[in-house]
Amino acid sequence: MIFVDPSGDDTGPGTVERPFATLQRARDAARPGTVVTLRAGTYRLTDTFLLTAAHSGVVYQAQSYGTPDQEEVVISGGREITDWTASDDGTRQGTHHGTHHGGIHRAETPGPAPRQLYAHGHRVERAALPLDGHALVRTADGYTTKGAGPQLWLGDVEFVYRGAYPWSEGRCRVAAVSGDADTTTITMAAPAFEQATRLYHSILTWEGPGAGESYGVDSPTSAENSPAFLTEGTFATVGTVLHYRPRGAEPPAGVVAPVLETLLHAQGVHNITFRGITFADATWLRPSTPQGFLHYHGNGYYDGGGMETVTFAEGQGQVTVPGDNASMPGNLIFEDTSRVTLESCRFVRLGAVAVEFRGKGADNTVRDSEITEVAGGGLVIGEGARDHHVENNHIHHIGLDYRGSPAILVTGTRDTVIAHNQVNDVPHAGIVVYEGRGTQVVNNLVHDTMRVLADGGGIYVSGPQGDSHANGALIRGNVVRDTITPYNFGLYTDYGAAYVTVEANVVHRADAPVVLTVWPPLEHVVFLGNVWDADPGEAPDGVVLKDNTTLPAASFATDPRAVAITEAAGRRPPRPR
Template identity: 25%
Template sequence: MRPNKNILSYFLIPLFVVCCHMESTAQVKFFVAPDGNDLKPGTKEAPLATLTGARDAVRAYKQTNALRSSIEIIVRAGHYEMTEPLVLLPEDGGTSQFPIIYKAEEGSKPQFSGGKKLSGFKVNDEGIWEAKIPECLYYNWRFDQLYVNGKRAVLARTPNNGFLKIGGVKQNIWTRGTGRVAEKAEQVLSFDEANFLSLQGITDEEIENVRFRAYHKWDFTLRFIDKIDRDSARIYTSGQGMKPWNPLFKGGRIVFENYAVALDEAGEWYLNKAGMLYYIPRIGETPENTEIIAPVLENIISVVGDAKNNKLVENIRFEGLAFSHCHYRMPRTGSEPNQAAALINAAIMLEGAKNISFTDCEISRTGQHALWFGKGCSYSKVEHCYLNDLGGGGIYLGDFAPQKGDEHTHNIRLHNNIIQTGGQEFPSAVGVWIGHSSDNEVSHNDIGNFYYSGVSVGWIWGYAESNAKRNQITHNNIHHIGWALLSDMAAVYTLGKSEGTVISNNVVHHVHAYSYGGWGLYTDEGSSDIVMENNLVYSTKTGGFHQHYGENNIIRNNIFAFAKLYQLQCTRVEEHRSFNFERNIVVFDKGVVLQGAWKKIDIHMDNNLYWNTTGDHYVFNGESFADWQKSGHDVNSIIADPYFKDADKYNFKLRNKRNVKNIGFKPFDYELVGVYGKAGWIEKAKLPAAVTKAFDQEVDQNMKEK
């Protein structure tokens, strides 16, 4: 029987259309390998060598082909020494349907380094390694960080541990200017004989490269010195005038670094003006088994769009890639004190970007912050990434000033990340910083081992309009914050009007400041319309909660446990309602319950439970509980055992709900916080025992000194 031509046409035409569609949407792939060459086509057999080469190959492809499928840049395992940042412009993006994907080959973790491996080390008669770095001698290349076998080495410093103490501070203003801070000034730091002795060995030739780190309140000053007066034991330095609210002061702590006689301990390094690098090895290190890397690039990736003119970089994904060795070079003007280290940049900088994602990536061994979604970024995410050993902070969102329209940063999701061990160069940096940015989600992250704050939300001091609104900080584990180094800090810190912001279901613990501060949750200047609920906060210095000043905040259904000095604090008295404090459990074994302006401030405080695990000593701002209740607060609150299973060992599960029911407390499962997934990922989030032990030792020493 002959087939009917019409019937054949009926079947063959759609089949032809399907085949053509499959061909037009076939996956486009470019390959990158350590032994590749950017002059090659980027095929599996002839791979490219760099991310920049891959970007250029994608550009060339898009010029002659319509984007009918996503484009994958598949990166093979190995070490890639980058000689320039990967710069992505609007023409380098994809579409929501067909993104551009930079991804690791399955089962691999390619390592991209912005540094240069150093070699040629010899061991001198004193056991110190030394190598001549020609680029330093002939091209004035300098580096401020050094990494030895994957660990950050210590720039030669005095003292090796602890601090010198400033004997006195005098300021000579050179240019006043119009602001509260002088535009140009000289500071003269004087020392007593004991504290100046270790500086006598600084030679005249190396004075211009000697630096100091002076720690004061919530910040620090990083400067070069201008001269030394050995007869009067004085150090001269110049830059901006000191901030009146946060100056250098008599008795302040200071460290000097970057000079030859300070090189006296294993793990320290020093680079002199003649380009000679010196390093004292740690136990077991030999020139043969040691990799030494000096950072070169100040950015690893720059995503540069223009949101104002609707020229965005869009729809790019990074998956499974590791980036390290990004340099921070201290300018000759030094680094003036700036809260949250907000004036330095990041290894990965984005502006004018939309739908950009980082998944399963790693950023480590940086001189500055890890990643910054700056002005005009939106609808992007960082998930399941490991950020560690950071000179600055982890992830920063938004800008310093409120931006309007398309330049406003919003809707960034930070989820299931490990953000740890930051502030190694800039101790005032934070784990997650949200400036003028809204509608962001910070959830299920592990944020630990920072010297200032874990999460900072808002960037307005007072009640001026802020666009840091509707941010969600939930289910994070925020811990080992402060290290008794800086003051006036917290695990979660807020500023300004923040309508719709919710801080909930977080576990916050081990927070300790140098002097004042060291809170779990801290609503600072102008913090308003924030809800803090279902948080577990324990082992802090001066309180699980503190409000400096703000309006209409709600603090409810939290557990605050075992602060060392005061359990709760409030400071400024204002005419409006400052906050409501309801259905909270406060457990302690030392210190007082309340400290501050509690009887004068406008608050609603009721249906709370208080319990001293070691006795019947309860001090409510200098009064007994009964007298405190007579003021009209906590009328329906109770002193009662919450019946935790083992509060002394930080087990806050309830073995009996009888008493907490009486205040309307609703139990929440605090074990659901932090990162989740495979066992190895969860294990990686645990700080080494040596780190947590060192934290406890710093806390104990600080409490003895206070």
């Protein structure tokens, strides 16, 4: 056994009496079968913690893991900021109301300008200004508007395009602001703005959000990241200078800025376990570049290259889509790994996707863990993965900055099992299953999804899921409730979903429980023995409805079938250690 303590010494033997100080020293000393025990404290990484095949066969766990005396271990990619200067300089003149806001503190950032900030372990919101009342007229490279107000903006301001498509939210930087007393010209960063203008163009004739011809960039919904927008409990950056207005009169304390983009990258390893460890304080800086963040769907975004026009059937119109999506990366990446287990861990204060399984890995497991307070997605299992298990986790309050991000996303996988998880407080879809084979989504509790964007669902399944019902997707025993924004579906089978069995689920308090007619049409989709609160209508070709029950709202708490499904869904007590 090897012991590590933040106050230890890497020149020591790594014993309980003389522990190592760093994870890297313990990694290099460990051999297959070694248990690395981490004592309480915060391990602040200066570089990504790298694991290769040579580091396989090791367990990393908190001291006294699984007992009442388990110690709190945090692996952090952040830096604490302590050298603050109280300042009113620039704030008085930069306030968008033209009035003075006191209590501003400044400090040099410990790395690139942060997109997130945390105080005493809690998120500090980025300063923002709603643009609803600003009459912006789009030009070839930005906007014009009446008056001189935006000329007072300082910092690397970013425009947010919430609902550029109903399911999308893009971000582009402002390159320059100029003008006179009568008119302001806002020049947007290239190439993001020109690309966003082309990407977010649709002609929709359906009844729902986004109908008609529209350019998503015509109506930015908010601007972020200027001291001019500061209110109590927010921050902004100007170059490498951080401006922070704490709540109340207290000076800043316990403030951490994430610096690393990747906390851990494991490649080619096998038989690695992490137990009882918190991973925290990482970022993702791509949206701060002139390329911006041109979100399309899920964790996907446009990263250059071609665009395509998708035309819907029955005269419903067309949308522009990326020819090839890029994907938001994980702050923890497990690439081509096998038999990796993340058990009773916590993933918090992260700036991209919290955990990503990438490549042709097999038999990896995430269980009994929590993912929360994440700027992007919760968990991704990607192309080529086999036999992964996501069990008994709580994933909530994710997508805090990139609001199209789902809690769990699987794409191109075989035999993934997503079971007994709780997913809640998500801005768009909760569990997303793109094209794959043999995916099982069973006995999950999914609630309070679709809180910000539209056209999604608590559980969303898209594309072919196999070539028979035997190896297709199984969506069974889930409870999906409180799917919030308009134009959503509790259980959403979409875009040519095929060979999907939707069985014995409880779905209520959504805009609609399910949808049966989509484009491309559903094929070999069976809805069997579900309980929902609205009749979905007649089944089109390719869809079978059998033994489903429609209940009034008041009956879900007493109907025996609904109660039995509800009691079996969601998290279970962790297994004994």
